[in-house]
Amino acid sequence: xxxxxxxxxxSGDISAALLAHYDVHARILPWRAAPGSDxxxxxxxxxxxxxxxxxxxxxxxxxxxxxxxLWPGFAELAAADEADVLxxxxxxxxxxxxRNLHKCAHEVLSRHDGQLPQDEAKLLKLPGIxxxxxxxxxxxxxxxxxxxxxxxxxxxVSRLFMIGQPLPAAKPAIRSAMDRITPEIRSGDFAQAMMDxxxxxCSVKSPLCNxxxxxxxxxxxxxxxxEQFPVKPPKKAKLLRRGIAYWAxxxxxxxxxxxxxxxxLAGMRALPDDRWTARQxxxxxxxxxxxxxxxxxxxxxxxxxxxxxMRIAVAEGPREAEYGEYWPMNSLxxxxxxxxxxxxxxxxxxxxx
DNA sequence: AAAGCGGGGGG
DNA sequence: CCCCCAGCTTT
Numbered sequence: 001x002x003x004x005x006x007x008x009x010x011s012g013d014i015s016a017a018l019l020a021h022y023d024v025h026a027r028i029l030p031w032r033a034a035p036g037s038d039x040x041x042x043x044x045x046x047x048x049x050x051x052x053x054x055x056x057x058x059x060x061x062x063x064x065x066x067x068x069x070l071w072p073g074f075a076e077l078a079a080a081d082e083a084d085v086l087x088x089x090x091x092x093x094x095x096x097x098x099r100n101l102h103k104c105a106h107e108v109l110s111r112h113d114g115q116l117p118q119d120e121a122k123l124l125k126l127p128g129i130x131x132x133x134x135x136x137x138x139x140x141x142x143x144x145x146x147x148x149x150x151x152x153x154x155x156x157v158s159r160l161f162m163i164g165q166p167l168p169a170a171k172p173a174i175r176s177a178m179d180r181i182t183p184e185i186r187s188g189d190f191a192q193a194m195m196d197x198x199x200x201x202c203s204v205k206s207p208l209c210n211x212x213x214x215x216x217x218x219x220x221x222x223x224x225x226x227e228q229f230p231v232k233p234p235k236k237a238k239l240l241r242r243g244i245a246y247w248a249x250x251x252x253x254x255x256x257x258x259x260x261x262x263x264x265l266a267g268m269r270a271l272p273d274d275r276w277t278a279r280q281x282x283x284x285x286x287x288x289x290x291x292x293x294x295x296x297x298x299x300x301x302x303x304x305x306x307x308x309x310m311r312i313a314v315a316e317g318p319r320e321a322e323y324g325e326y327w328p329m330n331s332l333x334x335x336x337x338x339x340x341x342x343x344x345x346x347x348x349x350x351x352x353x
Numbered sequence: 354a355a356a357g358c359g360g361g362g363g364g
Numbered sequence: 365c366c367c368c369c370a371g372c373t374t375t
Contacts, residue, residue, distance in 0.1 A: 048370080049370065051370090052369090052370040052371095053369095053370070053371045053372070054359085054360095054368090054369055054370085054371055055359090055360080055361090055370080055371095056360095056361070056369055056370090057369095057370080058361085058362075059360075059361060059362085059369090060370090091359090091360075092359080092360075093358080093359025093361085094358060094359055094360085094371085094372085095358085095359080096357095096358070096372075096373075097358095097371090097372080100372080100373090127372095127373095128372070128373090129372085130371060130372045130373085131371085132370070132371060132372090133370085133371075133372085136370070148370085150369090150370045150371080151369060151370075152369085152370070153370090168354085191370090195370055198370090199369090199370085203363095204363095204364090204367075204368065204369090205363085205364060205367090235366090235367085238366095263357085263358085264357085264358075265358090265359085266358085301359090301360090302359090302360080303357095303358075303359060303360085304357075304358060304359065304360090305356085305357070305358080338359075338360090339359070339360060339361090340359085340360095354375100355374100355375085356373105357372105357373085357374080357375095358371105358372095358373090358374105361368105361369095362367105362368095362369095363366105363367085363368090364366090364367085
């Protein structure tokens with residue numbers, strides 16, 4: 001038997017073993033079609049895939065229910081105000097996704113007659129949809145064969161075939177291997193099965209190889225080195241930044257601003273700040289004159305590339321809110337603040353009780 | 354090719 | 365505490 005035939009048989013064995021496992025153990029998720037029955041709703045698949053980018057399933061569930069309740073389809077979402085979409089997204093992170101979500105709904109209405117295109121290449125042209133998401137939607141929502149590769153699948157595949165290059169250099173080899181083992185039919189189920197496996201069994205630390213349906217085919221497991229894959233590049237040290245947020249209150253209201261459309265927390269409602277960035281500490285200068293008193297509260301929040309220690313200055317705000325809008329303190333939960341500023345709000349309100 | 358971009362859960 | 369997650373866009 002030559003190596004090509006062996007490789008094809010092995011690939012078939014892998015996909016058959018995993019799909020059989022999936023038919024019994026698939027996670028029940030709100031955006032997933034019931035096993036073996038109805039077809040998935042493309043709007044639900046798309047929405048969930050955008051929300052799941054760099055985000056865990058547990059974090060997404062509540063937001064998915066909220067969005068489908070507020071906006072049941074592309075038409076309703078496209079008709080919504082962007083500010084409302086951003087506010088509903090508040091707390092989920094990576095806010096460019098919310099802006100692109102809204103833009104994408106518009107393009108589906110204006111260029112695709114209200115229906116998501118089924119072709120992977122056309123999906124790839126829509127805002128917020130990259131290589132992973134285009135493949136996932138084509139395969140899961142439309143039953144097209146597509147090669148789906150996310151971080152879970154990178155881990156599973158790199159272990160299956162003991163791909164020893166460090167990421168991201170290993171990506172082409174991983175994609176090629178995933179292509180080889182992806183079946184012609186049910187590639188969407190296969191991708192979801194691989195992701196379920198990565199989430200529950202083939203975990204980063206302490207993988208459960210003893211119950212893994214792919215263990216008989218897994219090179220890293222056979223070598224006793226599953227946890228050593230994938231090989232990752234060395235991490236960079238995370239910087240500490242300091243900054244100030246300004247709590248300007250007047251008549252039970254607090255002054256909120258809208259952040260710039262680019263950069264950190266782009267376009268989100270926020271407390272005014274002293275121009276801290278990922279690159280440098282704040283300058284300590286208030287955005288407008290008032291009798292500022294520095295509170296002893298410090299809010300600490302960790303972003304991808306730095307940690308921020310944010311102090312909070314308090315003063316009675318100006319009569320005219322030139323810099324933003326006065327928002328009622330008793331409904332700040334509806335302001336759509338990112339988590340950093342929600343922490344600041346909690347700290348101040350607790351102090352004022 | 355590398356950097357920028359949130360937040361929360363798990364070990 | 366560190367690590368990483370159903371990645372995309374911009375530089």
